[in-house]
Amino acid sequence: MINQAGSLQLGDSKYTFVATSDSVEEGEMIEVTVGKETLVVARVHGSVHAVDGICSHAYSELVDGELEDHCLYCPLHFACFDIRDGSVVEGPADEPLSVYSVIELDGFIWVKG
Structure with missing residues (x-):
C-alpha cells in the first residue's frame, strides 16, 4: 500500500x-x-540497484565516480565495488558497501529503508 508520505508498505x-x-x-x-543515508541508485543490465553512496575506504561520494558495467569506481582512490552486491572488486577498499533492497513498480523506484 502506498501512503501520502511517499512510502510503500x-x-x-x-x-x-x-x-x-x-x-x-x-x-x-x-x-x-x-x-539519513546517502545512496547511489543505478541501472545495470535492466535491473536497478542501490548501495551506500559513500566509499567504505575514504569519505568520497561514489556518484562522482564511474560506472562501467557492474563496477562502481570511487573517484578518490579508484576502489571498485560491484553495484549488484556491494562487494569489493578492487582495492584499496577492503570493506563492502551496504546493499539496499529495490522495487521498481509502475514507473517508480522504491528503496527499502
Whole structure:
C-alpha cells in the first residue's frame, strides 16, 4: 500500500520513493537520500540497484565516480565495488558497501529503508 508520505508498505517492510524509472537510464547512476543515508541508485543490465553512496575506504561520494558495467569506481582512490552486491572488486577498499533492497513498480523506484 502506498501512503501520502511517499512510502510503500509491503508486509513488515517499508520502501521509500527515490526516483521515477525514466530518471535512471541504463548504465547511469543518481544519488538519493533515504532517511539519513546517502545512496547511489543505478541501472545495470535492466535491473536497478542501490548501495551506500559513500566509499567504505575514504569519505568520497561514489556518484562522482564511474560506472562501467557492474563496477562502481570511487573517484578518490579508484576502489571498485560491484553495484549488484556491494562487494569489493578492487582495492584499496577492503570493506563492502551496504546493499539496499529495490522495487521498481509502475514507473517508480522504491528503496527499502
